[in-house]
Amino acid sequence: VELLQGIATTRAIRRFSSAPIPEQDLNRILFAASRAPSGTNRQPYRFVVLRDGPTPQAAKDLLAESFAEAWATKSAEEGYEEATPMSPRGRLGSAIQHLIDHFREVPVVVLVCTTPRHHSLIDGASVYPACQNLLLAARGLGYGGVLTGWHLAVERELKSLCGIPDDVVIAATIPLGVPKGSHGPLRRRPLRELVFEGQWGTSAPWAEDPQGTRFTA
Ligand SMILES: Cc1cc2nc3c(=O)[nH]c(=O)nc-3n(C[C@H](O)[C@H](O)[C@H](O)COP(=O)(O)O)c2cc1C
Numbered sequence: 001v002e003l004l005q006g007i008a009t010t011r012a013i014r015r016f017s018s019a020p021i022p023e024q025d026l027n028r029i030l031f032a033a034s035r036a037p038s039g040t041n042r043q044p045y046r047f048v049v050l051r052d053g054p055t056p057q058a059a060k061d062l063l064a065e066s067f068a069e070a071w072a073t074k075s076a077e078e079g080y081e082e083a084t085p086m087s088p089r090g091r092l093g094s095a096i097q098h099l100i101d102h103f104r105e106v107p108v109v110v111l112v113c114t115t116p117r118h119h120s121l122i123d124g125a126s127v128y129p130a131c132q133n134l135l136l137a138a139r140g141l142g143y144g145g146v147l148t149g150w151h152l153a154v155e156r157e158l159k160s161l162c163g164i165p166d167d168v169v170i171a172a173t174i175p176l177g178v179p180k181g182s183h184g185p186l187r188r189r190p191l192r193e194l195v196f197e198g199q200w201g202t203s204a205p206w207a208e209d210p211q212g213t214r215f216t217a
Pocket of ligand 1 (some may be wrong): 010148150187
């Protein structure tokens with residue numbers, strides 16, 4: 001996949017086939033993740049890969065419960081339950097529900113961890129680029145995944161189960177596998193709403209989406 005094409009088509013994938021990810025590919029995906037930039041090149045990111053065996057399975061079980069609880073609250077609060085099935089919201093809701101229903105069977109779950117230094121937003125800047133590299137590399141090799149944050153409610157238990165030190169935080173939980181369905185063009189806001197020239201609010205006349213781009217509603 002050509003780089004810019006990959007960037008424009010790496011969707012959040014929440015439905016996976018049961019196909020495993022061979023270690024050679026997992027290696028390449030995590031190598032790409034580890035090439036991410038970080039402040040002063042400190043590389044505070046670490047990756048705990050959950051596949052098979054008693055501890056990974058127990059961790060996936062814990063995460064599945066946490067995801068289900070978080071989603072139950074969010075879907076009720078944000079009106080996903082009333083969304084019509086074919087609307088963007090309805091489709092997002094059903095993809096999330098599918099992920100939750102099948103979380104225990106996801107071939108690979110990566111806990112992306114970091115050691116915070118500043119205890120502010122800037123700590124994220126040294127770990128989330130690694131998450132995106134990971135997702136892009138997965139896309140490049142025919143896999144898919146989604147960055148999620150629903151480990152929060154069980155983070156303490158999860159850390160204890162996986163032996164993650166106290167001063168380390170879990171920045172993201174990323175399920176990975178072979179997509180059921182396909183990647184495809186991402187929908188975002190028009191570029192003119194996102195890019196300003198010189199000062200806030202002044203659209204840049206040269207900032208245009210490629211022809212045929214579709215936008216979020
Ligand atoms: C910080 C962050 C947190 C996210 N948390 C979740 C999550 O807990 N569960 C989930 O299913 N998706 C989660 N996502 C995925 C977003 O819903 C997804 O990236 C967004 O809807 C865009 O999807 P698209 O790239 O397929 O258009 C998260 C993404 C980010 C960047």
